[in-house]
Amino acid sequence: MAPPRKHDTERILDAARTLILRDGPRAASVAAIARESRAPAGTLYHRFGSRDGVLATAWLRALERFQEAALAAAAEPEPLEAAVATALAPIRFARERPDDARLLLTLRRRDLLDAEPDETFRARLEEINAPLEKVISELAVRLRGRRDARTREEIVRTVVDVPTAAIRRHLRDGERLPAWLEADIAGATRRLLGP
Numbered sequence: 766m767a768p769p770r771k772h773d774t775e776r777i778l779d780a781a782r783t784l785i786l787r788d789g790p791r792a793a794s795v796a797a798i799a800r801e802s803r804a805p806a807g808t809l810y811h812r813f814g815s816r817d818g819v820l821a822t823a824w825l826r827a828l829e830r831f832q833e834a835a836l837a838a839a840a841e842p843e844p845l846e847a848a849v850a851t852a853l854a855p856i857r858f859a860r861e862r863p864d865d866a867r868l869l870l871t872l873r874r875r876d877l878l879d880a881e882p883d884e885t886f887r888a889r890l891e892e893i894n895a896p897l898e899k900v901i902s903e904l905a906v907r908l909r910g911r912r913d914a915r916t917r918e919e920i921v922r923t924v925v926d927v928p929t930a931a932i933r934r935h936l937r938d939g940e941r942l943p944a945w946l947e948a949d950i951a952g953a954t955r956r957l958l959g960p
Contacts, residue, residue, distance in 0.1 A: 777802040777809065778823040782868055785820070790876050793820060817878045821886050824874060827865035829893050834858045839900040844907035845959055851900065852924040852954040853947055859932045860942060870933045901925075908958055923957045 780802035784793040795816050799806040813819040831854075838854035841847035859866035874882060882890075904924070905916040928950050935942050 777804050781819050781823045827868045830865055831858050832893055832897050848924050848958050849951050849954045852928050852950050855928045867936050871937050
């Protein structure tokens with residue numbers, strides 16, 4: 766049996782996220798992440814390969830956490846309520862995991878990474894996104910009886926783009942999400958996708 770890791774991966778990723786959100790992506794150097802996490806720089810290079818490796822892993826971890834929340838919400842049996850629950854998932858995620866939400870919603874991958882994402886990153890991103898893309902296609906069929914590109918776009922615009930834009934505006938400005946946001950997004954989703 767391998768000995769337990771002396772420096773926790775989650776702590777390293779949390780440190781990288783903290784630096785990015787507090788000081789900006791350029792401040793998250795390997796040396797700064799090592800200081801913030803109290804892990805030797807060699808550990809970061811060994812575990813992640815590079816600065817980009819640490820930041821990509823932190824970003825993908827946040828995305829995976831978000832996707833889990835969105836997939837759980839989409840399990841609602843009634844189609845319109847499944848769409849509403851899916852639209853509310855980003856708001857709940859932002860309330861429960863505000864730092865992960867800020868990382869995803871205020872920074873793009875290209876803001877974080879010095880190099881172009883490698884094939885491993887792209888494959889992992891595709892793997893993480895595939896279940897939610899399937900949910901979107903299923904909602905299109907359940908709500909509209911078809912899954913063509915325009916119908917899927919209608920679903921994405923309603924259950925992803927609208928709530929994401931509302932959250933991004935508040936998170937970017939450092940505000941707290943308003944207490945009424947869920948009610949407004951639920952109402953908008955029902956109006957846009959209802960019969």
